[in-house]
Amino acid sequence: MVARAAYHVNRMPITIATLEDAAVELNRRAAVATPVDARRAHKAAAERETNPLARYVLNSLVDNAELAIVDDRPMCGDTGLPRYYVKVGNAAQVEGGFAAFEHTLRKAVALATQAVKLRSNRVHPLTRRNPGNNVGVFAPNIDYRFHPVGDWIDITAVHKGGLFGSDYRMLFPGDGIGGIKRFVVDTIAAFHRRGLACPPAIVGVGIGGTKDQSFTLSKEACCLRLVGDRHPDPTVAQLEDELLDLCNSTQMGVMGLKSQTAVVDVHCEIAYTHTGGLPVGVSELCTAVRRSTVRLFNDGRIEFREDPLWFDAYMRREGVDFPNDAAGLMPAASPARQEVN
Ligand code: SF4
Numbered sequence: 001m002v003a004r005a006a007y008h009v010n011r012m013p014i015t016i017a018t019l020e021d022a023a024v025e026l027n028r029r030a031a032v033a034t035p036v037d038a039r040r041a042h043k044a045a046a047e048r049e050t051n052p053l054a055r056y057v058l059n060s061l062v063d064n065a066e067l068a069i070v071d072d073r074p075m076c077g078d079t080g081l082p083r084y085y086v087k088v089g090n091a092a093q094v095e096g097g098f099a100a101f102e103h104t105l106r107k108a109v110a111l112a113t114q115a116v117k118l119r120s121n122r123v124h125p126l127t128r129r130n131p132g133n134n135v136g137v138f139a140p141n142i143d144y145r146f147h148p149v150g151d152w153i154d155i156t157a158v159h160k161g162g163l164f165g166s167d168y169r170m171l172f173p174g175d176g177i178g179g180i181k182r183f184v185v186d187t188i189a190a191f192h193r194r195g196l197a198c199p200p201a202i203v204g205v206g207i208g209g210t211k212d213q214s215f216t217l218s219k220e221a222c223c224l225r226l227v228g229d230r231h232p233d234p235t236v237a238q239l240e241d242e243l244l245d246l247c248n249s250t251q252m253g254v255m256g257l258k259s260q261t262a263v264v265d266v267h268c269e270i271a272y273t274h275t276g277g278l279p280v281g282v283s284e285l286c287t288a289v290r291r292s293t294v295r296l297f298n299d300g301r302i303e304f305r306e307d308p309l310w311f312d313a314y315m316r317r318e319g320v321d322f323p324n325d326a327a328g329l330m331p332a333a334s335p336a337r338q339e340v341n
Contacts, residue, residue, distance in 0.1 A: 013093040014153060014296045016104055022294050022302050023108030023155065027082060028116045029292035030157040031074040034065040035306045038202075038264070038289035041227040045200055045261035054259040058200075061254070061287055076288040079118040080159035082109045082134055083141040085224060085310060089150020093298055102142060105155070109133070109140045118159070143216075148314060148322065151298040156308040158223045158291045164196035165284030168215050173278050177239060180207060180280055184266075185246050187282045192252035192262060198286035199253050200261045202227065205243065206281040209271030215281030221267040222285040224310035231268060232316070240266050254287070269311065 039062065046058035068075035084105055094101045110133035112118055122139045123130045134140065167187045171179045184205055191197045204222025206214040230237040243266040253259020263284075273279060295303045314322055 012298050012300070013095040014298060015095045015300070016100055018300060018302065019094070019101065019104045019296060020108055020111075022296060023105055023157075024111050024115060026155060026157045026292050026294050026304070027108060027112035027118070027159075029304065030082075030159050030290045031079055031112075031116050031118060032072055033069050033292070034075055034289055035226075035291060037227040037306070039065050041264040042200065042287070045259075045264060049260055051253075051258050051260075054253055054255075054257040057254045057257065058259075058261070074117065074119075075290070076161065077119065078161050078288075079116075079121065080161035080288065080290060081121055081140070082112070082118065082157060082159050083143075085143050085145075085156040085158065085220070085308065087145045087147055087154040087310065089147045089152045091149070091151040091298070092153045093151075094153070101153075105142060106135050106140065110135050143220075145310075145315060147312075152295050154293060154295050154309065156224060156291055156293040156310065159288075160219075160223060160285065160290070161288045162197060162201075162284055162286040165191045165201065165286070166215075166218070166282060168211065168279070168281045170211065171278040171280055173276070175278060179278070180205070180239070181243060181246055183280055184243055184282055185250065188247050188262060188284070189250050189252060191284070192250065192256070195256050197284055198288065200259075200264045201284040201286055202289065203243070203247060203263050203266045204281075204283040204285070205266065205268040206279075206283075207268060207270045208273035208279065210273070211279050213271050214273075214279040215283070217269040217271060218281035218283040220310060221269045222283045223291060224308040225267045226307055227265045229265075229267065231270075232313075233270070236268050236270055240268050243268070 042058060042061050046055055046062060049055040049058055065075055113120060113133045118134060120130055120132045120134055122134045122136050169183050171183065188203065192199055202222045204218040206217030206221060208214060209217060230240060247263040247266060248261060250262050251258050252262045291308060293305050293308045
């Protein structure tokens with residue numbers, strides 16, 4: 001009986017009241033405060049820019065991001081589409097279960113639309129009916145992953161803007177890395193040339209998996225990794241560096257101006273794929289980098305942070321088993337991560 005009492009004490013659920021308050025605040029932070037890694041990247045881009053007009057606009061981006069924080073207002077008039085990425089520790093518990101959890105995340109978007117003054121962007125795709133609260137069928141998107149240890153839930157809110165800048169293609173295995181590079185650069189050039197993007201962007205490239213996986217990975221890669229972060233697989237990391245140089249060689253930068261910085265970073269994720277194909281997805285996160293993460297513990301603690309810590313060794317595991325080694329479960333240390341945390 002004593003052991004059972006201790007078991008219950010250690011596994012208190014995350015309360016709905018705590019979750020609701022945290023989720024509304026999370027959406028406020030995402031809309032208002034551009035993360036430090038993105039602000040640093042935009043500042044660095046302004047400092048190295050040689051086109052005076054592009055430098056002027058890049059500096060305006062930096063000023064705008066800082067003023068939004070001071071004024072506590074959304075950093076772009078188009079506040080994007082609120083969505084959530086949720087990582088659940090294996091020992092996490094929620095009052096009312098995960099149906100109550102989802103209900104609360106949806107309610108928080110409606111509350112934040114009023115409280116933070118998010119633009120009500122979500123409409124019925126055919127009738128264009130606008131409920132006015134950014135909540136509707138499959139809206140907000142909520143994506144889940146799981147973690148083998150932890151009495152916590154990580155919630156990352158992303159308010160992704162940018163209607164364009166994304167594409168998908170099924171390449172052949174023989175197209176190889178050269179074909180991937182060509183597709184990525186063609187995509188960036190096509191959208192930036194037509195003004196259908198707000199550069200400088202963060203590009204995500206999903207390589208392999210199934211068709212839908214490659215595109216999902218591309219979106220997660222651009223939204224959920226810090227600028228400067230590199231994939232732990234050296235082959236993938238090298239491709240990230242090469243794609244960054246290639247994308248910037250287009251010189252299609254901020255406001256359509258000639259610029260050294262078309263993109264501030266390129267993040268690639270891979271998934272094992274069909275032997276007969278090479279699906280590739282490309283997504284761009286516009287200059288409005290809007291994400292914020294909170295960790296809710298079973299015992300009531302709440303920790304807000306800027307690094308989503310989404311991709312980790314467990315998520316990228318190979319094979320059936322994963323060594324139950326806590327050190328191996330976390331993302332590899334990178335200069336980008338050390339600077340922000
Ligand atoms: S693409 Fe991004 S920066 Fe441009 S208007 Fe939309 S949210 Fe704002």
